[in-house]
Amino acid sequence: MRTAICERLGIEFPLFAFSHCRDVVAAVTNAGGLGVLGAIAYSPEQLDAELTWIDREVGGRPYGVDVLVPERLDSSASDRRAHLMDFIPDRHRDFVIHLLSKYGVTAPVQPLTARADEFGRRVTAAGATGLIDVALKHPIGLIAGALGTPPPEMLARARDADVPVAALAGTVEHARRQAAAGADLIVAQGTEAGGHTGEVSTMVLVPQVVDAVAPVPVLAAGGIASGRQMAAAMALGAEGVWCGSVWLTTEEAETPAAVKRKLLAASSLDTVRSSSRTGKPARQLKSAWTEEWDHGQESPGPLGMPLQLLVAEGAMARIGAAAEKGQPGALELVNYFVGQVVGQLDQVRPAREVVFEMISEFGDAVERLERLSASG
Amino acid sequence: MRTAICERLGIEFPLFAFSHCRDVVAAVTNAGGLGVLGAIAYSPEQLDAELTWIDREVGGRPYGVDVLVPERLDSSASDRRAHLMDFIPDRHRDFVIHLLSKYGVTAPVQPLTARADEFGRRVTAAGATGLIDVALKHPIGLIAGALGTPPPEMLARARDADVPVAALAGTVEHARRQAAAGADLIVAQGTEAGGHTGEVSTMVLVPQVVDAVAPVPVLAAGGIASGRQMAAAMALGAEGVWCGSVWLTTEEAETPAAVKRKLLAASSLDTVRSSSRTGKPARQLKSAWTEEWDHGQESPGPLGMPLQLLVAEGAMARIGAAAEKGQPGALELVNYFVGQVVGQLDQVRPAREVVFEMISEFGDAVERLERLSASG
Structure with missing residues (x-):
């Protein structure tokens, strides 16, 4: 063809x-x-x-x-600012700390660093x-x-x-x-x-x-x-x-092994369009992360792009690492961008x-x- | 074929x-x-x-x-009850009265009648x-x-x-x-x-x-x-x-003339899945009706089926009649079940x-x- x-x-x-x-x-x-x-x-x-x-x-x-x-x-001007992280409100930082703690993700919660700035600046x-x-x-x-x-x-x-x-x-x-x-x-x-x-x-x-x-x-x-x-x-x-x-x-x-297993097990009903990863609606696996940000009582609601991307990426790096070690709470939180065809992938x-x-x-x-x- | x-x-x-x-x-x-x-x-x-x-x-x-x-x-048992309308909470009745008043739908607000009961019982x-x-x-x-x-x-x-x-x-x-x-x-x-x-x-x-x-x-x-x-x-x-x-x-x-005009003018972005007409998610034209029920501050949230159907049909009959007369508020409220292909219908x-x-x-x-x- x-x-x-x-x-x-x-x-x-x-x-x-x-x-x-x-x-x-x-x-x-x-x-x-x-x-x-x-x-x-x-x-x-x-x-x-x-x-x-x-x-x-x-x-x-x-x-x-x-x-x-x-x-x-x-x-x-904002492109040249040294630390995009400075624009993230305290309650969003606090909510991430709360989530990681609630789900028992034990990787140390460090302030997001130069890597996050670099990451956010790319978009x-x-x-x-x-x-x-x-x-x-x-x-x-x-x-x-x-x-x-x-x-x-x-x-x-x-x-x-x-x-x-x-x-x-x-x-x-x-x-x-x-x-x-x-x-x-x-x-x-x-x-x-x-x-x-x-x-x-x-x-x-x-x-x-x-x-x-x-x-x-x-x-x-x-x-x-x-x-x-x-x-x-x-x-x-x-x-x-x-x-x-x-x-x-x-x-x-x-795709990390823990995520791949989630993808293979998921049905086409297991995705959601959520702003919780990037600040704009993006379809991804439904997980405790998307549920907590989108429907959790304590959720401050996602920020815009690129700030939410920074908030999410910092946390997701830790969540991913913990998920690979099999931490149950991290496995609940971890997700990935994927379309509804995920139900066909087995x-x-x-x-x-x-x-x-x-x-x-x-x-x-x-x-x-x-x-x-x-x-x- | x-x-x-x-x-x-x-x-x-x-x-x-x-x-x-x-x-x-x-x-x-x-x-x-x-x-x-x-x-x-x-x-x-x-x-x-x-x-x-x-x-x-x-x-x-x-x-x-x-x-x-x-x-x-x-x-x-519920099938045999004389008046399904008796199960509709006051705040849902009140919200409908509020909506009709807010949008200037002047058709008289009567208690829903035998017709509504009959209608609800069909499902x-x-x-x-x-x-x-x-x-x-x-x-x-x-x-x-x-x-x-x-x-x-x-x-x-x-x-x-x-x-x-x-x-x-x-x-x-x-x-x-x-x-x-x-x-x-x-x-x-x-x-x-x-x-x-x-x-x-x-x-x-x-x-x-x-x-x-x-x-x-x-x-x-x-x-x-x-x-x-x-x-x-x-x-x-x-x-x-x-x-x-x-x-x-x-x-x-x-399709009533006022609705047909809305359908012909709508794009594929103008529909929404909302429970505000029947109590179950149903795709329809986005209108003041769906917006008020789904996002309005005073909204009590839709009831289940068939009760929401009764609430909505009673109001929609009046809204439809007012829309056909060209009442601007009624034209904002009126909608219809339709899919995203509505954007192709011109x-x-x-x-x-x-x-x-x-x-x-x-x-x-x-x-x-x-x-x-x-x-x-």
Whole structure:
């Protein structure tokens, strides 16, 4: 199968794999899809090292990088402040301390440090710019921005480097703005997706976005982890699919063991859109963390982005460590960004096998439709 | 196109149209699909009259009836109570009076009457049984239950009459129970659907239900109002589609003019899952009614079903009447059960034309998939 996007990007299958793990990115790219590395977890130096590793693995096959880019890349005063942590209210700090204590997470509660500042700054203008600069020094085939409209500076730099820009949209209006701003590819992401999502489902959103931004090509995201779902997405008018959750239970995935077990056991009812990890609604496993922040009587309510991200990441680092040691309270709290397709994920497989099975099932689904359509 | 379901039910297209309006039911059945009349709005006598009318219109072509059937058809004490209204707390009555006054709905606020009791009782066991009995006296091709697992009495009566039973499910677990109980057809309904829905999207739910209940055939519901969406649903493994919202803006629809204008103007972001109309989460147009009940400071919170249904229907009858007269506050309050596809509905057309356009677009979508699949 080769859509126009396959031609443009030099890939065999219009199957895009978003992952925070370089091994997944390389495996999918080498299997004929296009792996896209989520850069949020990395400093510019780390990102450079990861991409250098991928460059060696994929032998010139195309891959991409995804950054969380705010709509404006001006360096506002807040970007230069030394300690973002200073803006976190006491009751939010206290609530985290209370939660860790209530659930018996015994890792020492230290004041969040320079690492947290660094982390929070990456989703600010200056941080995103640094990551984009690093990414464009590598032979990437796609750069994606997961928040808002790609700013002109990003588009200009990408165009200079001849790298297509993808933009993620959860509403028709956002998609229209992104296409007008010059995005080469729109990822229309339904509410069932993992991570930051809007409210409209993939089934409803994709055809509206396809019609609104034509002739700009659209990838469908959200609810896609099988060949049937890929065929459905393309029946809606998408030129390809953008998948994230399905890689979390692959052999290559970075997902910690305790989280992987939770993912494999979860049903499609076990996710929730919550602002408790990043300050913006993001779909993730329902856990004591999301329940306490969203419905707990003592909850001060989540802060905005990036402050809630700092609050959450500091705590989650400790929770994750305790969960890996099997602490029961930490296992209740720990969660992960994942879409409703988590209910389909019940075994650990190589990413390459996932790609081939999706493509094979895609073919079967199309053949079934042909038969139904012909008999009439 | 003829799936196994088309053979079984004697229809040309596996396109099921849920509507409260007999004209829509007859038009879709006569166009080659299968119209299903929602019986909740009718007393047994009224239902009998409606079905007699449909019988004359469709000349033997198959149509169906949908009843809100509670899982158990035992006649509990509460069914026999004279006045369900007696169970509504004062603060809920007061809140309705407050809302009508705040929004300037000047229709007189009368105590809810025998009509409300009658209405509420229809969603109880005794009420549902009465509607089922009436329905099975007509030459219907399908009987559907929209709440829970069809009770054994309903299945037995339908089987005696040789009428297949469809059951609506919003989770895999419900679908499994319904198939085990003997349902002939499962309607897997995603969260984007109008009316009572679960949380899982159509894209995610349908393949899981198809696999869980095989070989029982599955219809997809939620997010389907075009041929592309029909093709997508069938790529997911469904044998057909069950649509409700798309008929609300047809020429034949019962929808009041003020509501129709709101539906035509709404985007896919303008719906909400709220318990404020029936006591169970049901997707509907976001309006001052849903906002006040779900987020208003004075709101006592919705009651359960059927009590909230009584509270809401009494008020909505007055609000609807005032909205038709153009009262601005009533226009803010008025709403309607509708799915996220409302964003696609922007013109009034005959139901027959909607059917033919969906089938034609379905064919185009399948052809496009064939082309993409072949070039590779």
